[in-house]
Amino acid sequence: MGDWAGYLTLILQGAWVTVELTLMGSALALVVAFIAGLGRISRHAWIRWLATGYIEFFRGTSIFVQLFWIYFVLPMTGAELTPMQAGVMALGLNVGAYGAEVVRGAILAVPRDQHEACVAVNLTRFQRMRHVIMPQALPLMLPTFGNNAIELLKATSVVSLISLSDMTFQAQVVRSQTGSTLMPFVTILLLYFAMSSAISFGMRRLERRVTRGLDGVR
Amino acid sequence: MEWDWDFAWSIMPTLLAGFRITLVATFLGAIVAAVLGLVFAILRRSANRAVARTTGFLVEFIRGTPLLVQLYFIFYVLPDLGLRLPALAAGVIGMGLHYATYAAEVYRGGIEAVPRGQWEAAKATNLTTRQTWLHVVLPQAVPPMIPAMANYLLAMFKETPLLSAITVLELMNQAKSVANSSYRYVEPMTLVGVMFLVVSLISVVVLRWLERRYGRISR
Numbered sequence: 001m002g003d004w005a006g007y008l009t010l011i012l013q014g015a016w017v018t019v020e021l022t023l024m025g026s027a028l029a030l031v032v033a034f035i036a037g038l039g040r041i042s043r044h045a046w047i048r049w050l051a052t053g054y055i056e057f058f059r060g061t062s063i064f065v066q067l068f069w070i071y072f073v074l075p076m077t078g079a080e081l082t083p084m085q086a087g088v089m090a091l092g093l094n095v096g097a098y099g100a101e102v103v104r105g106a107i108l109a110v111p112r113d114q115h116e117a118c119v120a121v122n123l124t125r126f127q128r129m130r131h132v133i134m135p136q137a138l139p140l141m142l143p144t145f146g147n148n149a150i151e152l153l154k155a156t157s158v159v160s161l162i163s164l165s166d167m168t169f170q171a172q173v174v175r176s177q178t179g180s181t182l183m184p185f186v187t188i189l190l191l192y193f194a195m196s197s198a199i200s201f202g203m204r205r206l207e208r209r210v211t212r213g214l215d216g217v218r
Numbered sequence: 219m220e221w222d223w224d225f226a227w228s229i230m231p232t233l234l235a236g237f238r239i240t241l242v243a244t245f246l247g248a249i250v251a252a253v254l255g256l257v258f259a260i261l262r263r264s265a266n267r268a269v270a271r272t273t274g275f276l277v278e279f280i281r282g283t284p285l286l287v288q289l290y291f292i293f294y295v296l297p298d299l300g301l302r303l304p305a306l307a308a309g310v311i312g313m314g315l316h317y318a319t320y321a322a323e324v325y326r327g328g329i330e331a332v333p334r335g336q337w338e339a340a341k342a343t344n345l346t347t348r349q350t351w352l353h354v355v356l357p358q359a360v361p362p363m364i365p366a367m368a369n370y371l372l373a374m375f376k377e378t379p380l381l382s383a384i385t386v387l388e389l390m391n392q393a394k395s396v397a398n399s400s401y402r403y404v405e406p407m408t409l410v411g412v413m414f415l416v417v418s419l420i421s422v423v424v425l426r427w428l429e430r431r432y433g434r435i436s437r
């Protein structure tokens with residue numbers, strides 16, 4: 001066990017990859033969620049269909065299948081991707097599809113009379129979204145977004161299967177080199193738990209921030 | 219690379235054999251999850267604070283860590299501690315345990331959604347604890363749980379490809395072995411995707427029906 005410090009460094013390097021994947025995946029997921037979520041309630045039927053197709057496809061198959069498809073099948077059509085790019089893409093598109101439903105649900109949950117009031121005071125569609133609907137819809141989205149971010153963090157472990165050296169991958173490396181199983185896996189379980197706790201803590205803080213001043217409204 | 223229908227048809231039997239294992243794993247995992255979830259939900263409501271707290275932490279821990287790592291833990295660590303499990307059993311226990319924590323929340327939500335007045339009325343009419351649960355609480359708590367449970371069943375079904383990482387020969391693993399031996403990835407991977415998509419789309423229709431029939435749990 002003298003080399004344990006060296007192996008721990010290996011796992012921590014993996015932890016950094018996991019953090020990177022989570023951050024980049026979440027950023028992509030957030031963008032995609034808003035585009036698809038707004039697309040789902042668009043005025044144009046073809047945009048609605050496109051968004052629905054995307055959402056149903058990515059919610060209907062698992063992240064695992066999508067990742068393998070992106071990593072193994074897409075290159076054959078000419079789009080060469082590094083494991084990191086494939087990982088971020090699969091994570092972002094998958095969780096983005098779940099997020100899109102959250103965005104849509106939250107916007108539809110804003111009472112109808114708010115929309116009507118905006119029309120009455122002659123706001124443009126953009127102003128209506130930006131100043132009236134979104135400030136009320138955002139607090140509704142945040143708790144579920146927090147859960148989605150944790151799901152994304154958990155899903156990052158799957159990228160170890162396309163040989164991206166994240167935390168789970170490094171734990172497997174340590175296992176095969178030392179034959180020790182308990183140490184690497186307990187270590188990464190604790191690290192994953194610490195990360196997901198950090199996400200839920202951060203989300204609660206954020207939630208308190210955006211709901212400030214909305215007491216009278218809801 | 220071109221899509222080859224002959225090749226696609228020739229690998230179908232292998233994929234369907236894997237699909238059968240996928241269904242078996244989902245079914246067994248669901249039973250484990252339903253039973254363990256109830257245990258978690260009851261322990262969390264326990265009057266003993268220590269038991270309730272410990273269960274709460276355990277549930278949070280399982281929910282906060284990836285299923286894949288939990289599967290590795292069961293598959294690689296437990297044998298070192300003297301408990302050797304076949305891959306499928308390890309997978310079913312891992313998935314069941316993971317989803318039990320989600321099921322526990324559904325049970326909790328369902329039970330808490332039964333109005334206080336119902337409990338008080340049961341007490342007022344002198345029903346025993348058993349009678350209260352069987353005839354008053356559960357008949358009202360269970361129907362709203364059904365759509366939520368079906369949702370997690372579908373989620374679990376979609377997570378079964380993770381079992382391939384611990385050598386269970388389910389759909390994904392069959393597809394990978396076909397792909398590795400023939401160097402053709404397009405057909406097996408796409409067919410796996412299509413199979414999952416078909417089952418999911420059918421399930422979504424069933425889910426919508428369940429939601430209309432039993433209503434959804436309000437959180």
